[in-house]
Amino acid sequence: MLKGYGAVILDGAWLTLQLALSSMALAIVLGLIGVALRLSPVRWLAWLGDLYATVIRGIPDLVLILLIFYGGQDLLNRLAPMLGYDDYIDLNPLAAGIGTLGFIFGAYLSETFRGAFMAIPKGQAEAGMAYGMNGFQVFFRVLVPQMIRLAIPGFTNNWLVLTKATALISVVGLQDMMFKAKQAADATREPFTFFLAVAAMYLVITSVSLLALRHLEKRYSVGVRAADL
Amino acid sequence: MIFDYNVIYEALPLYFSGLLTTLKLLALSLFFGLLAALPLGLMRVSKQPLVNMTAWLYTYVIRGTPMLVQLFLIYYGLAQFAIVRESFLWPWLSSATFCACLAFAINTSAYTAEIIAGSLRATPNGEIEAAKAMGMSRYKLYRRILLPSALRRALPQYSNEVIMMLQTTSLASIVTLIDITGAARTVNAQYYLPFEAYITAGVFYLCLTFILVRLFKLAERRWLGYLAPRKH
Numbered sequence: 389m390l391k392g393y394g395a396v397i398l399d400g401a402w403l404t405l406q407l408a409l410s411s412m413a414l415a416i417v418l419g420l421i422g423v424a425l426r427l428s429p430v431r432w433l434a435w436l437g438d439l440y441a442t443v444i445r446g447i448p449d450l451v452l453i454l455l456i457f458y459g460g461q462d463l464l465n466r467l468a469p470m471l472g473y474d475d476y477i478d479l480n481p482l483a484a485g486i487g488t489l490g491f492i493f494g495a496y497l498s499e500t501f502r503g504a505f506m507a508i509p510k511g512q513a514e515a516g517m518a519y520g521m522n523g524f525q526v527f528f529r530v531l532v533p534q535m536i537r538l539a540i541p542g543f544t545n546n547w548l549v550l551t552k553a554t555a556l557i558s559v560v561g562l563q564d565m566m567f568k569a570k571q572a573a574d575a576t577r578e579p580f581t582f583f584l585a586v587a588a589m590y591l592v593i594t595s596v597s598l599l600a601l602r603h604l605e606k607r608y609s610v611g612v613r614a615a616d617l
Numbered sequence: 618m619i620f621d622y623n624v625i626y627e628a629l630p631l632y633f634s635g636l637l638t639t640l641k642l643l644a645l646s647l648f649f650g651l652l653a654a655l656p657l658g659l660m661r662v663s664k665q666p667l668v669n670m671t672a673w674l675y676t677y678v679i680r681g682t683p684m685l686v687q688l689f690l691i692y693y694g695l696a697q698f699a700i701v702r703e704s705f706l707w708p709w710l711s712s713a714t715f716c717a718c719l720a721f722a723i724n725t726s727a728y729t730a731e732i733i734a735g736s737l738r739a740t741p742n743g744e745i746e747a748a749k750a751m752g753m754s755r756y757k758l759y760r761r762i763l764l765p766s767a768l769r770r771a772l773p774q775y776s777n778e779v780i781m782m783l784q785t786t787s788l789a790s791i792v793t794l795i796d797i798t799g800a801a802r803t804v805n806a807q808y809y810l811p812f813e814a815y816i817t818a819g820v821f822y823l824c825l826t827f828i829l830v831r832l833f834k835l836a837e838r839r840w841l842g843y844l845a846p847r848k849h
Contacts, residue, residue, distance in 0.1 A: 446826040447819040448784035450791075451798055454805075455815035462811050552683035559685075559791060566685065573693060580694035587682040587690065594681040 390585055393572040397582070400568035401589050407482060407564060408551045408593075411489035415550070418494025423501040424527065437498065444495035449553050456488040457481075457560040481562035489557070493550050500542035504535040537608040544601040548594055555590075565589060625813050628804045635800035636821060642714070642786045642796060646721030647779060653726035658733030659759075672730065679727035684785055687724060692716040692792045717789040725782050732778060736771035737763060769840045776833035780826055787822075797821045 390397065425437030444452065461479045468477055508531060516526035558566035569586040573579035660672035679687070695701045695710055709715045740763055748762045790799035801818035805811050838845070 443819075443823065446823040448787035448798065448822055450784075450787040451801065451815055451818050451822065454798070454802065455811065455819065458805060458811035459815060462809075548681075555683035555685040556788075566683075570689070578697050580690060580697040583686055583690045583694050587678075587686045590683055590686060591678060591681045 390572070390582065391576055391578075393568070393576070393582065396572065397565060397568050397585060397589070400563060400565035401593075403482070403563065404551075404554050404565045405593070407485050407489070407554050407557060407562070408547075410486045411493065411554075412547060412550055414486060414490025415493035415497050415546075418490060419497025419501050420532075422494055422498030423505060426498060426502055427505060441495045441498050444492055445499070449492055450556055450559070452492050453485075453488050453556055453560060456491065457484050460484065460487075481557065481560060484560070485554070485557035485562050489550060489553060492553075493546060496546050496549070497543070500539050500546055501535060503542065504538035505531060507538050508534050537605070537612070540601060540605040540608060544598070544605075547597060547601070551593055551597065552590065621808075621810055621813055624804065624808050624810055625817050628800070628814075628817075631795070631800045631803065632797060632817060632821060635795055635797040636825075638789070638794060638799070639783070639786050639796040639825075642717060642721065642789055642794075643779075643783055645718045646725055646786070647782060649718070649722040650725035650729055650782075653722065654729035654733055657726060657730035658737065661730055661734035662737045676727040676731050679724060680731070684720070684724055684788055685791070688717065688720040688788055688792060691720045713789070713792045713794050717786075717792060717794060721782065721785060721789075724785065725778065728778050728781075729775065732771050732774045733767065736767040736774075739770065740767055770844070772833065772837055772841055776830070776837075779833070780829055783822070783825055783829065 422437050422440055425433045426441065428434050428437070457479065461477070461484075464477050464479070468474075512530055512534065513526050516530040521529065554564060555566040558564050558570070561567070565586050569582040573582040576582070657672050657675065660668050661676070663669045663672075691710075692713065701707065701710060744762055744766065745758065748758045753761065786796060787798040789796050790802055793799075795803065797818050801814040804817075805814040808814075
């Protein structure tokens with residue numbers, strides 16, 4: 389199929405999935421840290437969290453990818469000699485891609501999480517405090533479990549945007565589905581065929597995610613009565 | 618790490634011409650995108666399944682695939698067909714600017730159509746019933762009641778879409794155009810100063826984003842003032 393490039397593109401699709409899932413995992417961690425900062429009563433911590441969310445969301449993903457990938461490589465190679473390491477360091481595109489996308493989407497997720505946290509009645513956190521829980525316990529035992537249901541619609545959106553943004557990492561040389569398609573297109577001079585095939589693959593990924601997350605939302609909303617309109 | 622301001626200072630004209638390209642791409646794609654989104658949004662609220670499904674399929678496919686793939690399909694992909702290469706459209710379809718605008722306009726039209734459809738569906742039923750009671754025809758109902766109020770209420774969401782589009786135009790640099798990102802890539806390629814080059818581009822985009830947010834706030838105050846919370 390696809391002039392023998394079918395397997396190559398499937399290989400790339402696997403890499404795309406790995407990239408998307410790993411960067412989402414990192415983004416969730418960073419998003420939680422970000423939202424903890426933003427909702428913190430300590431002024432400068434809240435300011436730091438807001439700065440992260442505002443600056444990252446105001447700059448195109450592509451610019452951030454280029455900045456972190458090339459800038460990060462430059463920084464590493466300037467710092468390494470100081471630590472007594474003299475070889476030239478080449479960033480692994482997959483690791484760099486995960487780091488970059490995780491960092492970018494952590495900012496978007498912190499916004500999604502912030503909305504969800506703010507929708508939880510204040511009494512919940514207060515009840516936790518009244519039981520003698522400390523800040524960490526209140527955050528992870530009381531707030532996070534309730535926040536998940538409220539965050540799923542926004543999370544679905546973030547996940548779909550992230551999946552599509554993985555295509556941009558091919559620009560800095562990661563051999564994902566998009567990169568492989570470009571190679572196949574150049575070799576066979578049939579770009580339309582290959583880009584259409586890749587578009588279909590992305591559509592499959594986004595469709596499956598939509599169905600899965602809709603199912604998850606239903607499960608997390610089991611105890612909640614929907615508004616009867 | 619010391620910033621090399623001199624190089625950036627000398628490259629500022631390049632960045633400003635990039636800014637013009639970015640704004641041109643943004644304005645053209647938003648204009649044509651909105652033009653296409655209006656009928657698509659109306660199709661999405663149609664009760665005829667065939668009409669509705671056609672528009673649904675369009676927005677689903679466009680919103681489910683990456684912008685980069687769409688851009689490559691148009692810029693590199695269409696050249697595969699001899700029929701395209703020999704047609705009268707070829708002078709346009711071989712131009713990166715035209716392809717980028719076309720791809721961006723198609724992309725934003727799908728997202729905007731969904732925004733308009735959502736806003737139309739959220740119209741209070743009473744408004745429609747009142748219009749019908751006044752004896753308005755379907756056309757008049759849309760022109761006088763539904764569209765004016767739905768388009769206004771779509772403004773906050775549309776401002777998000779416009780800002781997303783601003784960021785999307787950075788993809789034009791991948792198909793050789795020198796927009797703000799393209800300027801940064803040129804500077805980085807010449808002097809190998811990734812931090813200076815891309816942070817400058819980032820500052821340009823941040824400023825543009827803040828200006829757009831400000832403009833939309835003003836527009837909302839002008840056209841959406843009646844929905845603002847009471848001040849006292």
